[in-house]
Amino acid sequence: MKLFQHNNTLTENHVKADKLADDRVPDGFIKRCPKCRTEIFASKLDNYATCPKCHYGFRISAKRRLDWLVDEFEEWDSQLKPSDPLDFPNYQAKIAKAQKISQINESVLTGLAKINQRQFALGIMDPTFIMGSLGQMTGEKLARLFEKATEQRLPVVLFAASGGARMQEGILSLMQMAKVSNAVSKHSKAGLLYIVVLTDPTTGGVTASFATEADIILAEPHAIVGFAGKRVIEQTIHEKVSPDLQDAENVIKHGFIDNIVKRQDEKKLLSWLLQFGGENNG
């Protein structure tokens, strides 16, 4: 009798064997955490969009981050238009699409922000805008952010997220690394505080410039933080590298990150850390 029952019991394996089952689940209904593979109902993800198990922060738009990060925000330079210095085919259409998705003009949102009455200049890079890549106007908005902060004697908080250089803008994308770094340098020499939060992913030219030039470098759990792409590294050294080579948790062990902070704790922590910029800050 027992044996009979067993044969008639639909096991989990049977369900998994049903290759069409996946098709019956609507798109975007279930999200899988790319780090710990936990499956989450998309509807259960709140505005923080973090994995309940490993605290990985999903890639979210700058505007969505703004919702829970600050008390007040006044946007700067929203009228600037991305440039197309190489006259690159189909690039304009790509920008238009990115602007529609992200609801901002370039891959970084900048402005004057307030948390608990503390005022600071805020930049949030947007992974939904051509993977937060560093275009000429991205660099322009960032340079202006640091310059205005220096003028108004404000600390800067930057949320970094970037796939690296904006290929469609060629060498002029590369020049932004030096341009923004020089603006960071002036801000720093004026005795002002700069805090960066590295979010998933922070790579390439952004890692190799302003994202790692801050006084305090924080990272979100399991954010990818690196210079070269994983595939390029594997092709260079002809061996597989560990999937967590560029996880913030590994990078902190090598001494390049000050601390890892969960998204839900960021607002409170930033408000507290802003007092460490001396009398000029906050």
Add this chain to the structure above:
Amino acid sequence: MVKSAMEVVQAARSEQHITGHEIRSRLFPDFFELHGDRLSGDDPAIVGGVATFRSQPITVITTSRGHDLDERIKKHFGQPEPSGYRKVLRLIKNAEKFRRPVFLFVDTAGAYPGKSAEENGQGQAIAQNLLQIGAAKTPIITIMYGEGGSGGALALACGDEVWMMENSIYSVLSPEGFAAIMWKDASKVSEAAEAMKLTPQDLLKFQVIEGIIEEPEDHQLVCQNIADILATELTKLEKLSNNELIERRYKRFRKF
């Protein structure tokens, strides 16, 4: 005859092209090497030290690809490790102390993209160069004499002036890498080279560089041309005060 972008790429990579070693021995016969980053090691892909130029003490830094296969493997074919960038920075900081001019000669496909390089902070090392070389109070001139690839080249070209040899390139990525990323087709190298605008003429138009140095076949003449440019430009830069120098450098990159 005007070369196509791909012909310039090939000329920049040619075996006949002048090497860092040649530039050092012809232009700076009394060059004395200073090793190491005083922190973690001595990257052989960067060769730096002191020399005199027209009887003036200067600091010279070159990338180095190596002569034979063994050397090339050790030098990662001229792609610096983080300790290479840190060596550059410590040599420039030392030069700054005495307001000794710095000449950098760059031919690199980019920063070494290895596992150890990642773990030792390749991104952080380059970032520190951009941050601190940009503010170093001494004249800094870079000459690109082959490939200038990506952030790894920019970290050696963030001073006062950048000049390119006639047969050299400077780009955000190699044309092969660009074709693979943009068109998922690494064979479209020529199209990529064209689209990227990486020739000295293109870069001069964008004001990314100050000028182009002619390259006759005789390497002694090539070095003569380099020396003439260095002498003229150095005389100009040395007249500037520290503040003027830093402000000029800020504006140089701010315009992009």
